Amino acid sequence: MKNRQVWLCSRPNGIPQATDFALREADVPNISDGEFLVRNQFLSADPAMRGWIADKSTYWPRIEAGDTMRAFAVGDVIESRNRAYAVGDKVMGIFGWQDYAAVKQPQVMRKVLEDDLPLSLSLGVLGLNGLTAYFGLFDICRPKAGETVVVSTAAGGVGSAVGQIAKIRGCRTVGFAGGLEKVRQCVEDFGYDGAIDYKAEGDLDGALARLCPDGVDAFFDNTSGAVHDAVLRRINLGARIAICGTASYASWDPWNEGPRPERHLLVKRAIMQGFLTTDFSARYEEAVAALAGWIREGKLRYREDVLQGIESAPASIAMLYAGENRGKLIIKL
């Protein structure tokens, strides 16, 4: 029995490509006292992985060439030397792009207890995506019923959850997405009041003015760039802007240039705030309970895009940035 691993063989400056990774076979690890062995069932591909690899300052220690790629994964405990984790437990955490992981407690994000829901959801709507939507919306955007909430990458794993939860809370929701099919998803599947195809729309300001006649009270931004600037021009007094990602940039170093927001934030008395979901770890169970409840009630829909086999992992990050996926991108082992 071998442990297949996808490892980083070169560090890209921009978006990680398939050729930056390679596949190797290692031995299944032995576990030490306090550890347990997880057999991964699903691996995750997330936009944030680009930041984990990036050369410069990012929020977690960077991954070095030769390392197995850091990744969220979900699987089963198949051997344990830790009393808190029993064989048969389902766990989600940072287990890497590999078949087997010797896991220490701090790597675990949570035990998966929702036996009635698919295990893979723990990598998406019940995992980082749903948690990010939940905390970014409620703790940063803080929308009131009747307010207008705008979301970028609105059909994506995070954005689709943001839009639906804002709708559950009684907000008007408007999304930006790339391409007709995603715009259709926004409106038909995820209940947005309106959606803008940022790739085709030549007049972002005009489109926003039509869809947000009362201005924008909260903006959940995953992209930065031209969409961000257009939304900023349309914000109301006291608007809240959550910075969740900056997907529109091919490179982060040097800093991208653009219109400076300070004067506008002043005139509008607005807040722009960056956040990381992991800062809210003490409240994960509160969020998962709410998200699982909405899923069971049919109020929170999700899409998954499942790649087959660990061989498909290396190309997956570039797929995300190209917008090729139609839902939360996961890799089934």
Next chain:
Amino acid sequence: MKNRQVWLCSRPNGIPQATDFALREADVPNISDGEFLVRNQFLSADPAMRGWIADKSTYWPRIEAGDTMRAFAVGDVIESRNRAYAVGDKVMGIFGWQDYAAVKQPQVMRKVLEDDLPLSLSLGVLGLNGLTAYFGLFDICRPKAGETVVVSTAAGGVGSAVGQIAKIRGCRTVGFAGGLEKVRQCVEDFGYDGAIDYKAEGDLDGALARLCPDGVDAFFDNTSGAVHDAVLRRINLGARIAICGTASYASWDPWNEGPRPERHLLVKRAIMQGFLTTDFSARYEEAVAALAGWIREGKLRYREDVLQGIESAPASIAMLYAGENRGKLIIKL
């Protein structure tokens, strides 16, 4: 008895100059029911007045050519048809660049009750400047004891109060100011732990690194521009950035360009927030009580720069932006 008024005769795009105003004599106004007549003793010159005049979106209705210039002023009630205001009351509010004003209740910012302190302070450290420092620091910057607070235009009417109050709260304080004399003021008069002459310093990042060895936890920004960018590069996780002004710009329209902050706000989980002091009007008396207390205890120092006569008003806004004043700029009638 005539009422001399300074009125706007042309609308500048950039910084208002003396030639944009003219002086005229009008009759002393008659007061209607509910109004009272104020004889101004001191007029204020504030950086914000540029925004009140500007052609494009600003936070208050713009001033039209022909209007008497909107301005804070402090004076005595000399005639009253409003029961809440008696002859002899001292009042501060938006009474304009003129000798006499027929005042309605909403124009009043507050009654001045601190008889033991100079009346002119109500236009500075006990007025908009002190209130702006108080709310911007406590409600937006929210510093804890031991944290590092950086202030731009650190020797100015607002900045000097911010630095001293942060020091009273047990913070390390570092200021940016223009010129050796202002840097000396920062350290010797206003108790900053360090000050940087942004006009002479060729390496803002190096100077900040020396004076803020533990990074920057809160930034009270009055300038934007190069100083803002350097401080942003030095912020700690969870930093709070209060946008109080953008004095470094010659023009606001079109928006100034520069390095985009979104990625950095994300990585640092930082907040950038614009605020206006007038949004905190319900808490003015709380703030004035604290500020007056610190003044009486000798903990909060201030400087005034007094121009003589209403004829000096037209040039006063340009003086502020040129950094020619050595303290809160007021005009004595």
